[in-house]
Amino acid sequence: MIAERALKTLEYYKIREEVAKYCTSSVGKSHIDKLVPSVDYAEVTKLLEEMDEGLTILRLRGNVPMGGITDIRPHAKRAQIGGMLSPVELMETASTIRASKILRQFLENVAEAEDVGIPHFLEKKEAMPILTALEHEINNCIDENGTVLDSASSTLRSIRQQLRIQVSRVREKLESYTRGANASKMLSDSIVTIRNDRYVIPVKSEYRSHYGGIIHDQSSSGQTLFIEPSAVVQLNNDIRGLKVKEHEEIERILIKLTAEVEIVGHEIFLLVDILGEIDVILAKAKYGQVEKCTMPHMNNEGYIRLVKARHPLISIDTAVANTIEFGKDITSIVITGPNTGGKTVTLKTVGLCTLMGQSGIPIPALDGSELSLFESVFADIGDEQSIEQSLSTFSSHMVNIVDILKKYDNQSLILFDELGAGTDPQEGAALAISILDAVHGTGARVMATTHYPELKAYGYNRPGVANASVEFDIETLSPTYKLLIGVPGRSNAFEISERLGLPSSIIAQAQSFTGTDRGEVNSMIASLEESRRQAEKDAEETEYQLEGARLVKEELEQKLAQLDQKKDQFEQKAKEKAKKIVDDARREADGIISELRKMQANTHLLVKEHELIDAKKRLDEALPNNPVLKKQKKLNELAKELKAGDEVKVISFGQKGTLLQKLSKSEWSVQIGMLKMKLDEADLEYIKPEKQKQTVSVNSVRGRDSHVKLELDLRGERYEDAIIRTEKYLDDAILSNYPRVSIIHGKGTGVLRQAIQQFLKNHSRVKNYRFGEAGEGGHGVTVVELK
Known part of the structure; x- marks a missing residue:
């Protein structure tokens, strides 16, 4: 449990108030009022995961339907103890149940439509009691304005019908008086009005005896009397009786509905609690969106790393962001430097971010920030002087420090502001060093601020301790509020005095009083600051170069991906084109072979079956850019130049033919048996004629007349x-x-x-x-x- 004193000192309750502004219901605000940092690691992790799911839903959908929710727990409690709920209370009950139904449907839609996981929200959705039957029963009896409807019961409908008839009769009778011949003379105004729930007319006082009846009221001047004429007294009595019956019937209906609420009282308490929890989660997420906060990673090892963290209560436009890291090798940080330089703001930033993270609230820092879970947080910050106890500033601080030293352990975060201030500088510095020695090394994480120069060397003499300071701009004579870890603060009194016009002789004399050691320390600090500034400049330049290299790398990778994509497209197109060419060739070849088979069937000996099979095989191999064809064309060129009358072999068909005539540079007309075809020269193989005897035969005649x-x-x-x-x-x-x-x-x-x-x-x-x-x-x- 985090100490109440630390919550107040670090202004945690102000953060809680800021988050509460984003709640949409009184239920959520009541939950926020009870929100405190958790010290259970599993619970803190769950709180942050729920908040992150809320951020995801808001990012995807913009908003979540949370309207119509009222804290109806008091209504359920009154129903349980035998009270009767009013129509408005019942209407609020139905409205809250309806809101829970809409929220359930919304979460189901998000889970189905979006490719994101929201397990914690779905778990809460499943835990919501379904009270739709009660909602419908209330809505059948009461409208959204809290009025009991005529349809609530047949008895009520009948009573109200009779009541409307009676009212109409009374008004009709009274309106006859307002329209009479003497109305303008005897009546103050020609209207029918109501006094004491009875219909009356305004009569001038001098004519009151003319109408008789009962006087219910008079004007402030006494000149007008509101009279119920004798003729409508009984009618008004009837109306009054019907209204009594109406009230009794309404009361009976309300009692019946209240009993229904009592039956599900426990479910109503559970439902309201879940709706309140969801409202709080979404309020945290909305706060994070507006304030540009992020979800920190949590650990239980005492490690803190805040990337460009801001104080959450300082405006984004004016707050200076600092990166703060310690808790592993360095467990204590001592911040030195002048007053109003931002030392206290730095302490509060670390403390508040820790409390916010342990409450499931996003922190004002960049992504990659990490916080540790601390079982206790102690803060001694500000002027705690107690007039009632007649304690000085030093005494008040010391009372608080004594209390901290009694309660802290290795799971504590301790924040000391101006440690040892308010007393003699030498004694105060000595106490500060002693107190730091007491808590350092015990496992606790410590941040302390001081303006004592003796503590500037503290970080150099003890392992696990780092010096830090807040930067001061000599040129503008104002702090920059930038935290410099590893560099102790130095006194700027001489530089400031010189810039403000103090004579050089006075400054020189003052410097002679400070001693050599002090001057050397200041020179060392100045050198460290210069080195730090140069290192930051180099880091920024390196960051710039790295960013440029990253952009170039991304651009090249993108272009390479585009080239790969185009290459794949070209390859695909080439494959499709080649396939089309081959398919066309195969279809043509299949047609030729089919025709050859028909010829074979008719001539018996013209073409043999094995020659057809061989031709089909060669056709299958006749792909575009076939190396065999290229080789054959080269062989043709080497053998001889083809001419009409040469005998050739058609490679794709495996058949012999005779060249008839050259059609183009690379195409010939070829006679294959009784077929005449146009073929590419690359598909033709020259056949050297065999030596034959000069005999006259049928074949020679056939050759001549072929x-x-x-x-x-x-x-x-x-x-x-x-x-x-x-x-x-x-x-x-x-x-x-x-x-x-x-x-x-x-x-x-x-x-x-x-x-x-x-x-x-x-x-x-x-x-x-x-x-x-x-x-x-x-x-x-x-x-x-x-x-």
Whole structure:
């Protein structure tokens, strides 16, 4: 438990008030009022994790629906002890239950829609009691203004209907008086009003006997009397009776609803507590957003590292941020320097940040800050003079220090401000050194400020102790409030006096009184300060260079990633293009092979099956930029220049052919059996002709006439010429081993067609003939099958 004195001295309660401003409900504020730093490591870790989840939700959604929440615990307590809740109290109960339902749905949506973990919020959501049935029952009876509805019961509806009828009758009767012939004369105003819950009219005092009835009130001047005429007395009595019944029915309804609240009283207490806890967590997170705070990492090893920490109660615009680190090798820091330099602010910054971290409140420092959990925090800061006890400043400080020395242990953080001040300088310095010796080395973490020069050497004589000072700008004669760890503060009295115009002779005489040792110490400190400033300058330059190198590295990595991406894209496009080329070639080759198989079926010996399989294999290997083709083209160039009539081997089909004519620089027209194809020169292999005997044979004739077309066009020929040409064509086709040819005679009058077919009918080598199919020319073509 952190001491109350330290909480007040370090102004912890002011921080709590600042956080409370961001609560959205009285429940949250009541929880904040009870917030104190925890000394349990697991609890502190949980508090900080909850706050960090709150920051995440606010960052993703901007806000959290927390409206409509009221502290309804007193209502539940009154219901439990037998009291009757008012309509407003019941309405607040229903509103709070509805708010919890909306919050549950919101947290579920965040968990499902966002890729973040909020386990602590979801745990609280699951712990919320579901009281929707009570909410609906209250809403069916009471509206949002706290009025009991007619629909609350059939009896109440009936009573109010009768009441409206009676009121209408009374008003109608009284309005007849206001519209009468004597109304303007006898009445002060032509209106119907209410006095003592009864409907009356304003009558001038001199005409009161004209209406009779009961006088309920009069004006301040006495000139107007508010009279209930005799004619409406009974009607008003009836209204009064109905109102009594209405009140009784409303009371019965409220008692019934209060009993429902009593049944779930325990759940209401739990629900309000959870809503209050969530409100506090979100208030901490909102405070952190506004004040630019961060979540510190916690340890229980006494290590403190505050990166660019500010005092939380000083405006962001004016506060000077300092980096403070100690607790490992260095367990004590002694800060020296002039007054109003920021020494006390530094102490309070460390103490307040520690208390805030142990309360689950984000601290005003940059990311990467780390705090330790301390079981006790002690602070002797400020002027604690007690007039009642007739104690001096020194005595008051000493009373507090004595109390600290009795209670501290190795899990304590101790903050001494102006240690040993208020008494003789020599004795005060001696006491300060002695007190520091007493607490240093026991495991406690200590920060102390002093203006005694004797303590400047304290950090050099004891291990684990570091000197520090607050910087003072001689040029402006003002402190910069920057903390310099490792450099003791030095006196600037001579420099300040000189700049303010004190004669040099006086300053020189004063310096002669200080002694050589003091001057050497000040020179050493000045040298340390200069070295520190140079080191900071070098560090900033290095930081700048590192930042530049980091940016260049990131830019290069980004460009490299883009190049890799483009390379992948180009490779993918190239693969797709190559695949398309290969697929097209394979489809074309499959078509050719299919046609060759058909020819084989008709000619038996023209193409063999193993040659087809070999051709298919070669086609599969015929990829773009095939090295075999490149090699073959080079061989062709080395062998001889191809020319028409050369016999070649078509590599992709594995078939032999004859070159007909060169179509372009790299393409030839090639005759393969009865097929004429256009092929790339790289796909052709020159075949050296074998020496043959000069004999006349059918094959030689076939070779000579091997270029016979597969069709004969006779359109426009005379009868005799057509028969002669047909006879010669069939002889050539038979010598070329053509199984089937086509004769084009056209449709015309049909005379040429009949003559040709009559000739074919009598030809000994014609096996069969037929008209062409739709795709072959129809009746304008005769397809002839040869034997």
